[in-house]
Amino acid sequence: MNIVLSRDGQVRVMEDTVAHAEKHFGQFCSLLAAYTRRTARLRDKADQLVRQLFAFANTEGPGLRASVKDFAEDLAKVQDYRQAEVERLENKVVNPLKLYGAHIKQTRAEIKKLKRAQNNEIKQLQKLEKLRQKSPSDRQMISQAETSVQRASADASRTTRQLEEAVGAFQRQKLKDLQKIFSDFVTIEMVFHAKAVEVYSGAFQTLENYHPEQDLQDFTAKMQGLYGHHAARPRAGSDPSPPVPWLPTSQSAESAAQRQRAEEEEEASEDGSVDEAPVEDLRGQGLQT
Numbered sequence: 001m002n003i004v005l006s007r008d009g010q011v012r013v014m015e016d017t018v019a020h021a022e023k024h025f026g027q028f029c030s031l032l033a034a035y036t037r038r039t040a041r042l043r044d045k046a047d048q049l050v051r052q053l054f055a056f057a058n059t060e061g062p063g064l065r066a067s068v069k070d071f072a073e074d075l076a077k078v079q080d081y082r083q084a085e086v087e088r089l090e091n092k093v094v095n096p097l098k099l100y101g102a103h104i105k106q107t108r109a110e111i112k113k114l115k116r117a118q119n120n121e122i123k124q125l126q127k128l129e130k131l132r133q134k135s136p137s138d139r140q141m142i143s144q145a146e147t148s149v150q151r152a153s154a155d156a157s158r159t160t161r162q163l164e165e166a167v168g169a170f171q172r173q174k175l176k177d178l179q180k181i182f183s184d185f186v187t188i189e190m191v192f193h194a195k196a197v198e199v200y201s202g203a204f205q206t207l208e209n210y211h212p213e214q215d216l217q218d219f220t221a222k223m224q225g226l227y228g229h230h231a232a233r234p235r236a237g238s239d240p241s242p243p244v245p246w247l248p249t250s251q252s253a254e255s256a257a258q259r260q261r262a263e264e265e266e267e268a269s270e271d272g273s274v275d276e277a278p279v280e281d282l283r284g285q286g287l288q289t
Contacts, residue, residue, distance in 0.1 A: 008118065010160060014111055014167045021174055022104045029097035032185070036089040043082040050076045061215035067206055074203035078196050085192040092184040096177065107170045114163045117156040124152040 053072035057065045128145040135141060 010164070011111065011114060011118065014107075014114075014163060017167060017171060018104055018107050018111065021170075022101075025097060025100050025104075025174075028181075029094065029100070032089070032097065033094050036086055036094055039082065039089065040086045043079050043086065046075060046079045046082070050079070061218050063210060063215045064212065067210040070206045071203050074199050074206065077199050081192050081195045081199070085188055088188045089185070092188065093181055096181055100177065103170060103173065107166060110163050110166045114156070114159045117152070117159040120152045120155070124149040 050072045053068055053075070057068035057072065060068065124145070128142070128149050132142060
């Protein structure tokens with residue numbers, strides 16, 4: 001019975017080992033898969049930024065346009081490295097963790113096989129004990145029961161040894177896989193960031209080398225050209241042009257006179273009497289301005 005209890009303790013240790021691996025490796029797989037997806041989304045957003053930078057550059061002066069396009073090309077190059085990072089994370093980190101479930105499933109099956117052998121051994125022991133209590137004189141039945149116990153015990157011992165080897169191999173493989181998976185993860189990240197820093201350094205230098213003075217001069221010259229064009233237009237009052245420049249001269253003068261007469265008639269209808277001389281003077285001023 002002590003041997004049975006010892007085997008039961010071994011099974012609990014094995015079950016805990018597999019259960020812990022299943023729990024933590026599953027969480028590692030879920031988190032690193034999410035990490036990879038977010039890296040891919042960051043790549044997509046950066047690609048959108050690159051397109052927006054190119055669109056913006058086409059609206060600016062030659063100096064800024066060249067600098068922004070060079071910066072956008074560097075940023076696009078970083079996204080190429082990020083794409084390689086995503087692919088390597090999937091192949092060397094996420095996929096091995098996904099496949100780890102098969103190892104855990106197989107080891108669990110081996111543990112169940114051992115537990116069945118243990119249960120059979122305990123059952124045969126209990127049967128032998130009852131037989132000894134009920135029929136202590138039936139040597140033939142007791143001998144058969146003892147043989148069954150020995151057979152079940154041998155089967156349980158053999159299964160235990162096999163399982164010890166299987167779980168030991170599982171544990172060794174787990175530790176090696178853990179080391180390799182996270183070593184690959186760190187290597188992938190270091191390679192990406194090293195290349196990204198190199199490209200970003202060039203991008204920073206590109207922005208530092210840009211001097212906005214020439215673009216500002218070009219912009220100022222363009223603005224002054226537009227201002228000079230407007231200033232060249234005749235000023236109101238310098239010639240007999242109408243007060244409403246978007247109408248022809250005759251129409252403008254006639255409309256102004258009609259508006260003036262309408263106002264005077266309205267005032268006359270309200271006051272009952274209007275002085276004619278001031279009205280003619282106002283009309284004259286309206287035609288001359």
